Amino acid sequence: MAVQTVQNTSASDAGTGTVDLGPAAALSCRECGERFPLGPIFACESCFGPLEVAYDLPTDGPEALKERIAQGPNNIWRYAPLLPVPADVAAHPNINPGFTKLVKADNLARELGITGELHVKDDSGNPTHSFKDRVVAIAVEAARAFGFTTLSCSSTGNLAGAVGAAAARAGFRSCVFIPHDLEQGKVVMAAVYGGELVGIEGNYDDVNRFCSELIGDPLGEGWGFVNVNLRPYYGEGSKTLAYEICEQLGWRLPDQIVIPIASGSQLTKIDKGLRELIKLGLVEDKPYKIFGAQAEGCSPVSTAFKAGHDVVRPQKPDTIAKSLAIGNPADGPYVLDIARRTGGAVEDVDDEQVVDAIKLLARTEGIFAETAGGVTVGVTKKLIEAGLIDPSLTTVVLNTGDGLKTLDAVAPTTGPTATIRPSLDAFREAGLA
Amino acid sequence: MAVQTVQNTSASDAGTGTVDLGPAAALSCRECGERFPLGPIFACESCFGPLEVAYDLPTDGPEALKERIAQGPNNIWRYAPLLPVPADVAAHPNINPGFTKLVKADNLARELGITGELHVKDDSGNPTHSFKDRVVAIAVEAARAFGFTTLSCSSTGNLAGAVGAAAARAGFRSCVFIPHDLEQGKVVMAAVYGGELVGIEGNYDDVNRFCSELIGDPLGEGWGFVNVNLRPYYGEGSKTLAYEICEQLGWRLPDQIVIPIASGSQLTKIDKGLRELIKLGLVEDKPYKIFGAQAEGCSPVSTAFKAGHDVVRPQKPDTIAKSLAIGNPADGPYVLDIARRTGGAVEDVDDEQVVDAIKLLARTEGIFAETAGGVTVGVTKKLIEAGLIDPSLTTVVLNTGDGLKTLDAVAPTTGPTATIRPSLDAFREAGLA
Numbered sequence: 001m002a003v004q005t006v007q008n009t010s011a012s013d014a015g016t017g018t019v020d021l022g023p024a025a026a027l028s029c030r031e032c033g034e035r036f037p038l039g040p041i042f043a044c045e046s047c048f049g050p051l052e053v054a055y056d057l058p059t060d061g062p063e064a065l066k067e068r069i070a071q072g073p074n075n076i077w078r079y080a081p082l083l084p085v086p087a088d089v090a091a092h093p094n095i096n097p098g099f100t101k102l103v104k105a106d107n108l109a110r111e112l113g114i115t116g117e118l119h120v121k122d123d124s125g126n127p128t129h130s131f132k133d134r135v136v137a138i139a140v141e142a143a144r145a146f147g148f149t150t151l152s153c154s155s156t157g158n159l160a161g162a163v164g165a166a167a168a169r170a171g172f173r174s175c176v177f178i179p180h181d182l183e184q185g186k187v188v189m190a191a192v193y194g195g196e197l198v199g200i201e202g203n204y205d206d207v208n209r210f211c212s213e214l215i216g217d218p219l220g221e222g223w224g225f226v227n228v229n230l231r232p233y234y235g236e237g238s239k240t241l242a243y244e245i246c247e248q249l250g251w252r253l254p255d256q257i258v259i260p261i262a263s264g265s266q267l268t269k270i271d272k273g274l275r276e277l278i279k280l281g282l283v284e285d286k287p288y289k290i291f292g293a294q295a296e297g298c299s300p301v302s303t304a305f306k307a308g309h310d311v312v313r314p315q316k317p318d319t320i321a322k323s324l325a326i327g328n329p330a331d332g333p334y335v336l337d338i339a340r341r342t343g344g345a346v347e348d349v350d351d352e353q354v355v356d357a358i359k360l361l362a363r364t365e366g367i368f369a370e371t372a373g374g375v376t377v378g379v380t381k382k383l384i385e386a387g388l389i390d391p392s393l394t395t396v397v398l399n400t401g402d403g404l405k406t407l408d409a410v411a412p413t414t415g416p417t418a419t420i421r422p423s424l425d426a427f428r429e430a431g432l433a
Numbered sequence: 434m435a436v437q438t439v440q441n442t443s444a445s446d447a448g449t450g451t452v453d454l455g456p457a458a459a460l461s462c463r464e465c466g467e468r469f470p471l472g473p474i475f476a477c478e479s480c481f482g483p484l485e486v487a488y489d490l491p492t493d494g495p496e497a498l499k500e501r502i503a504q505g506p507n508n509i510w511r512y513a514p515l516l517p518v519p520a521d522v523a524a525h526p527n528i529n530p531g532f533t534k535l536v537k538a539d540n541l542a543r544e545l546g547i548t549g550e551l552h553v554k555d556d557s558g559n560p561t562h563s564f565k566d567r568v569v570a571i572a573v574e575a576a577r578a579f580g581f582t583t584l585s586c587s588s589t590g591n592l593a594g595a596v597g598a599a600a601a602r603a604g605f606r607s608c609v610f611i612p613h614d615l616e617q618g619k620v621v622m623a624a625v626y627g628g629e630l631v632g633i634e635g636n637y638d639d640v641n642r643f644c645s646e647l648i649g650d651p652l653g654e655g656w657g658f659v660n661v662n663l664r665p666y667y668g669e670g671s672k673t674l675a676y677e678i679c680e681q682l683g684w685r686l687p688d689q690i691v692i693p694i695a696s697g698s699q700l701t702k703i704d705k706g707l708r709e710l711i712k713l714g715l716v717e718d719k720p721y722k723i724f725g726a727q728a729e730g731c732s733p734v735s736t737a738f739k740a741g742h743d744v745v746r747p748q749k750p751d752t753i754a755k756s757l758a759i760g761n762p763a764d765g766p767y768v769l770d771i772a773r774r775t776g777g778a779v780e781d782v783d784d785e786q787v788v789d790a791i792k793l794l795a796r797t798e799g800i801f802a803e804t805a806g807g808v809t810v811g812v813t814k815k816l817i818e819a820g821l822i823d824p825s826l827t828t829v830v831l832n833t834g835d836g837l838k839t840l841d842a843v844a845p846t847t848g849p850t851a852t853i854r855p856s857l858d859a860f861r862e863a864g865l866a
Contacts, residue, residue: 074507074532093539095799099507101560106526107602125558127534127799129837165799169540175865180852188840191847194796196865199852210855217857219866363627366528366560366598404562404837407621414624419613419632422643424650432608432629433652 024084062281097133135237142233148224164193242273255393264331293379305346349378370401457517495714530566568670575666581657597626675706688826697764726812738779782811803834
């Protein structure tokens with residue numbers, strides 16, 4: 001979702017008190033660097049650039065910090081000293097995502113011709129089975145700090161469920177906006193947590209526009225929109241993917257990491273997280289390459305990358321990878337910067353390759369990925385074939401969601417090998433023994 | 434699924450070699466106590482009673498054992514010293530389930546009038562999102578030890594996916610048998626891992642009968658049926674729920690625990706696990722009560738319990754809680770014993786109460802449960818109202834699967850609060866601000 005420039009004036013008031021968000025010191029503009037006190041604002045007052053959290057990072061030295069982290073809970077709150085959350089965050093009611101499996105994928109590595117280490121970071125293990133639980137969990141803490149009572153978002157799927165679940169557990173009212181014609185399965189997942197769910201007669205752009213209006217209106221007073229006025233905090237949740245990957249590798253940077261691109265925020269925050277770990281001395285300072293993955297039917301960033309452009313030209317999405325289908329990705333230019341700076345690349349695969357990659361991952365590692373996972377695995381294969389990913393190094397591929405959420409992608413081509421009468425003769429004839 | 438009395442003679446040969454399954458010392462008959470060497474057998478040669486694993490449990494003392502466990506991985510293999518698996522099991526390719534969240538459910542406790550501690554053990558966090566991953570993971574290690582090359586089962590859902598995923602990752606061929614007319618979603622989940630999936634023209638009973646024939650036939654040579662000839666090992670996976678609950682409570686027994694009943698195996702193995710922990714001194718020896726939960730439409734055990742019977746009369750299942758719909762539960766009589774011995778009970782709820790309970794858990798704790806989770810939460814509510822569960826004590830309720838797998842149960846009554854035009858006026862009129 002695009003960062004928006006309308007500020008929630010009513011909610012800004014909530015940010016003027018003393019706010020304890022742990023090591024978070026201020027918000028700073030990613031464009032002009034101007035700093036602002038912590039509050040529910042998301043765009044620079046001077047240049048309209050996106051705001052991000054600036055930290056006073058811990059100074060207790062790498063070994064002591066590793067020890068603190070190891071003593072923490074088996075979720076993202078083990079990294080509380082590096083996140084915009086209070087020190088006692090683990091005691092708050094929250095959905096507690098994270099510390100998902102980093103699966104050493106030897107079978108997949110063999111099929112892809114990888115001779116080094118290949119790992120899949122499998123975020124389908126989160127509470128509502130996508131990485132969105134990470135970002136929402138942080139937004140919940142910011143909402144609490146700013147005194148919001150309602151959590152909201154616009155969504156077409158994963159985010160709605162993550163907000164509904166987190167709000168229910170954390171004791172917030174929730175009100176989530178979706179296009180009125182979503183598939184029933186997604187509607188059920190968004191509604192089952194008992195919050196308000198409002199269908200908007202229009203498409204996702206109409207829903208977004210409506211939310212922007214609501215944020216600037218007294219009607220929206222006390223409302224935290226996780227991906228709008230809480231976005232600077234929300235986005236930081238993706239850093240935890242970087243922390244977990246490195247800790248699970250034994251406090252080691254991967255050489256290469258393949259990340260899906262929707263708005264591009266996740267990729268930029270993983271890079272931010274890796275740089276923090278280097279700065280803190282938690283990992284050795286060595287080069288790493290970041291690769292971005294898109295679906296061909298919504299590939300504005302890979303198109304710009306391959307054309308050598310700095311700007312990203314919007315596209316009208318048409319792909320089965322709906323969770324990545326953002327035609328005008330807000331962080332696209334930052335993604336281009338990072339891919340180029342680290343020596344990575346941005347690539348895309350078509351829908352058929354996405355389906356093939358979902359099946360490849362399932363068949364080799366027993367991981368059933370959402371379409372976004374098919375995109376990263378498919379792009380990894382393509383980048384190896386193109387010589388851009390070095391198969392002799394350590395590579396991490398992200399799976400950010402669960403195949404149960406996008407069954408339609410594989411259903412047409414996934415079914416029984418055979419259907420037979422219940423007899424040994426019939427089984428023998430089917431040739432499966 | 435019922436324990437069957439046909440032995441796989443061909444596979445028995447595989448068990449005559451030296452088998453390293455860690456602390457597993459033998460199989461022993463639950464009825465007559467006769468012991469047999471570890472092998473792929475499942476029924477007593479003397480009395481046809483079900484076999485279970487007998488152990489040489491660790492002797493290194495409770496504190497040393499706790500330390501060993503704490504050093505282990507964040508999955509069921511941390512309990513390898515108490516399971517029928519080799520000591521180096523964590524290094525084998527396997528699906529690595531377990532160590533799922535024990536959620537302190539304060540919001541739900543308030544709604545149920547619980548003044549003590551209430552926890553939900555949420556097994557939807559397993560790799561294929563049900564507790565079946567635990568039992569299948571152990572069966573995989575047994576299959577490896579016995580030299581099987583194909584993993585198989587009969588299934589109507591969760592088990593098929595768990596076997597498919599585990600076989601893919603562990604490097605086994607899989608061949609899973611399902612009724613030919615399953616819903617497409619379940620078929621996709623069973624087929625996506627790339628193993629053989631065979632639809633059988635008939636109902637689940639026909640599928641089971643066919644598998645029994647196959648196991649006794651040369652066609653089935655080298656095949657490990659996880660819930661038939663590997664059943665004694667498979668069942669032990671449920672013990673890990675007991676271990677995790679106690680460890681996550683700070684090495685403390687819950688006072689009361691509510692467990693769903695399908696075959697009844699899970700309940701009996703959780704009891705076995707709790708008794709082992711007491712014997713090993715890992716928890717204080719004090720009374721605990723075990724409660725069994727069924728759906729009214731398939732309640733042979735609760736019917737027998739309430740009538741004071743020792744035998745369980747089979748029923749024809751008719752309930753939305755399909756993962757519990759076993760009309761002739763093999764371990765029913767053992768469940769009755771345990772509920773009576775511990776001072777617990779067995780109760781059932783109707784389908785409407787199941788749906789209400791799913792929504793209650795989602796609304797209060799942000800956990801979207803499978804119908805089986807609705808059964809346990811609904812039964813907990815009923816048992817509190819009946820005065821059989823003491824609301825002042827520590828209670829643990831199991832959720833054994835994920836709501837994404839049984840969307841149909843809640844879909845008819847779960848949808849948007851309102852559908853509006855994208856305007857603030859329309860929103861104001863809807864009265865949701």
